Amino acid sequence: MTRINIGIDVGGSTTKIVGFRQNETSELLAPMFVRATDPMTSLYGAFGKFTSENNLQLNEIGKVMLTGVGTSFVDKPIYSLPCGHVSEFESIGLGGLYISGLDEAIIVSMGTGTSIVYAKKGHPTEYLGGTGVGGGTLQGLSKLLLGMDNTAHIHELAETGNLSQIDLRVSDISRQGSFPEMKTDLTAANFGKVSDIAQKQDIAAGIFNIVFETIGMISIFAARCKGTKDIVLTGNMASFALCQKTFDGTFRSFGMNFIIPEHACFATVIGAALQA
Numbered sequence: 001m002t003r004i005n006i007g008i009d010v011g012g013s014t015t016k017i018v019g020f021r022q023n024e025t026s027e028l029l030a031p032m033f034v035r036a037t038d039p040m041t042s043l044y045g046a047f048g049k050f051t052s053e054n055n056l057q058l059n060e061i062g063k064v065m066l067t068g069v070g071t072s073f074v075d076k077p078i079y080s081l082p083c084g085h086v087s088e089f090e091s092i093g094l095g096g097l098y099i100s101g102l103d104e105a106i107i108v109s110m111g112t113g114t115s116i117v118y119a120k121k122g123h124p125t126e127y128l129g130g131t132g133v134g135g136g137t138l139q140g141l142s143k144l145l146l147g148m149d150n151t152a153h154i155h156e157l158a159e160t161g162n163l164s165q166i167d168l169r170v171s172d173i174s175r176q177g178s179f180p181e182m183k184t185d186l187t188a189a190n191f192g193k194v195s196d197i198a199q200k201q202d203i204a205a206g207i208f209n210i211v212f213e214t215i216g217m218i219s220i221f222a223a224r225c226k227g228t229k230d231i232v233l234t235g236n237m238a239s240f241a242l243c244q245k246t247f248d249g250t251f252r253s254f255g256m257n258f259i260i261p262e263h264a265c266f267a268t269v270i271g272a273a274l275q276a
Helices: 039-053 069-073 088-100 135-146 151-158 200-226 241-249 264-274
Strands: 004-010 014-021 027-035 061-067 083-085 104-110 114-120 126-131 187-189 230-234 257-259
Touching: 004 039, 004 069, 004 088, 004 264, 014 039, 014 264, 027 039, 027 264, 039 069, 061 264, 088 104, 088 114, 088 230, 088 264, 104 200, 104 264, 114 200, 126 200, 135 151, 135 200, 151 200, 151 241, 200 230, 200 241, 230 264
Parallel strands: 004 061, 061 083, 104 230, 230 257
Antiparallel strands: 004 014, 014 027, 104 114, 114 126
């Protein structure tokens, strides 16, 4: 019988799950996620949904690999299945390389906060650090400034926003050609030029921009430190169109290769499953 190895990433409010069918090609089963108010509810909800939609029986499952902050609540086997706890940072690295097809890269996990690792095939993943700026920042600032906390709605609003009403650009404070090594459309100060007539969509755009630009710059510093130009963006924030737009535009002049692969949202849980 072909065995299915399952990875589960238990977050604060979202649990992600994926499986690999162990055959000649190690087939990836479609990842999915479940939201719930507590980790254990979302874990068992995700497991039930995944096995049901893939028509899996418990005796077809080989091993369940758990990662994420919520796994500290899991202290016994899931339905008597063999379970293993694996490092979230190792999972980020392995998953990032797998979905990007690279042998070496900086892997950026953009969740509630942001973690950055250096991954190289055949070597242990190296945790480089991170920032508290991430999806939680986006939701918190949006709640305070816009009275909104649904990220999909905030993103829809931000796509029509005008950053010139919010951010101070290099071109606002210097003459053309004064800094030949610097693009004049780079941000000099996030929220440094908030207009009295700024609209909600402009503020939303500014919030997304400060989050992505902060993540982008520390990712570049990490890549320079490790001597690589490949930076793989993963996590829930990678799914937004403004993510691709910001990294393609703002950071183009830094000579880095920012990559958002297919299944970017599921990199960590894929990395967990691979460790089975």
